[in-house]
Amino acid sequence: MTEPLSDPPPSVWPTFRARDPRALITFLIEAFGFEEGAVYGEGDRVDHAELRWPPGGGVMFGSDRNDNKGIAVGNFSCYVVVPKAQIEALYDRARGAGAPITGELYETDYGSTDFAAKDPEGNTWYFGTYAGSPRPAE
Numbered sequence: 001m002t003e004p005l006s007d008p009p010p011s012v013w014p015t016f017r018a019r020d021p022r023a024l025i026t027f028l029i030e031a032f033g034f035e036e037g038a039v040y041g042e043g044d045r046v047d048h049a050e051l052r053w054p055p056g057g058g059v060m061f062g063s064d065r066n067d068n069k070g071i072a073v074g075n076f077s078c079y080v081v082v083p084k085a086q087i088e089a090l091y092d093r094a095r096g097a098g099a100p101i102t103g104e105l106y107e108t109d110y111g112s113t114d115f116a117a118k119d120p121e122g123n124t125w126y127f128g129t130y131a132g133s134p135r136p137a138e
Helices: 021-031 084-097
Strands: 015-018 035-040 050-054 058-063 076-080 101-105 113-120 125-128
Touching: 021 035, 021 050, 021 058, 021 084, 076 113, 084 101, 084 125
Parallel strands: 015 058, 076 125
Antiparallel strands: 035 050, 050 058, 101 113, 113 125
16 A cells, blocks of 8 residues: 655745756756656646755746746756755765856855855756754744
């Protein structure tokens, strides 16, 4: 018997557009380790794609379209939280997959280990171990 699917917990899913979304899907999976969730569209067109980040959340995007919604291709940036034990391996994976590294691995003054890379669309991806400041106790 298979486990029933459950609704994911609330999270933030940044959205953007891409000129070649099918190639971007492949790149984000190979270079950064995203996992394909859902992809809707035919041929080269992608109406909606969801790529999950394994620890939680993800991104959504689709083909660039001329709909005057002000979503410019290649201007997206996102900070993705990476477990401390995995940041160096992700950096090596991204570099090995040909991602242009725009910020080498470094330690921040607030205790995070970070790096930055570009995707083929020109978007900037920041990866780091900083998961945000602690939430107040309820």
